[in-house]
Amino acid sequence: MKKSFINFFALLLVIAANTGGFAQKLITKTGNIKFQASMPSYEEVAAESKSVSAVLDQTTGDFASLVLIKGFRFKVALMEEHFNENYMESEKFPKATFKGKIEDFDSSKITASPKNFTLKGELTIHGKTKPVSVIVKISKAQNGVKTIGSFEVKPEDFAIEIPSLVRKKIADKIEIDYNFLLIK
């Protein structure tokens, strides 16, 4: 009798863990990611997506984000086409994703002034996954939190091939800036 009660209690706990967090999720569908791969004195290689999705589970600090490669806008349309066709192969790999956890996240500690947290997880671009650890600045916003930060990636880490002809025109390290306003 006692055992089955414990069992029942444990089961409740499982259900609570699965559903309880639901109300605590903060989400955006209009997050912003910019990347900058320009080299000085060469044509600008940069793009921006304003339709990034991201979600944060406030109870656990779990965080996930998804962006469609075709959603990145360049100044030059032909560059955008080549980015999709030859570099990112967006028909084969339509999206880039991140899943991970904000370490020691505690929603009660978030204030209006930005606070640094460590975000650890797995970044998937061009079908390749790599563990990453980045600093994220989190501040309180109306109905949610604002997360901003920046980090660098190397194209070769994600098997993005850069032909020798344009090697000089594209930075070795590509800077990625993100800005998400996550709300209830």
Place this chain on the structure above:
Amino acid sequence: MKKILVPFCLFLVTLAYSQDDLLKSLDSTQIEDSYSTATFKALQLVTLQTTKMPAKKEFYFVVSHRFGSVKDGFDSFFGLDNATTKLGGIYGVTDWLSVSLSRHTLNKMYEIGLKYRMARQNDNFPLDIVGYSVADINTFLEKDQYPGLEFKHRMTYVQQLLISRKVSDKFSLELVPSFIHKNLYTPEIERDNQFSFGGGGRYKITKRLSVNLEYMHNFDKPDFYKNPLSVGLDIETGGHIFQLIFTNSQSMSESGYLTNASGDWGKGDFFFGFNLYRVF
């Protein structure tokens, strides 16, 4: 004790999977458009137009050469002594409409073109359909030669429908029904109204190289001229598209290309050339 373990493990499993679930929950938030892009690398297949459109406010500068026939060998350095040039610009008014203007050495021709997209290939529609309307103005004709010459005699019109399909990542096909009207023509060797039908395709041999082939059959053509058959190689070099070309039709104006092919592949009488595009 054993019985407690089971739900406890279950609890651990749910924790481990929650990040994945979080990511999965985002899938439905993003709707991807299914339009086919990069069906062709350049605005031209070889000399024919492709269904590719310049983007809004995009300006293309185009320089093309067709050299003389290679059949003369070293005499004209395989035709390189007798280059004809096309200089032009193409501007994307909107994503579905572009205007072009070019000047051709051959017949001192000016060409004005309008290109407009009518349909795009996506999950629900299998084809790209683009209209191309061209007016050629021949300024080579002299009043001394033709005393009754009026401005309208300088005009030639071409109306084309460009229909393409990106069959796979590497392979794209295009069909091109064309109607040509000439205000001035030599009745012994050609007609004022001509219908020409054909097309071509491209095959990507690497990410940045593709081989293109095109052929147009003219249904209103006496024997004097040939049908144009051309082969090209697209080379993508960052902001440039470079197209190397071998063709039996030297003209780069739409009407000249379709109706006045003078070379004969079978006799080694063909022309070397290139198209160079720069985007601004």
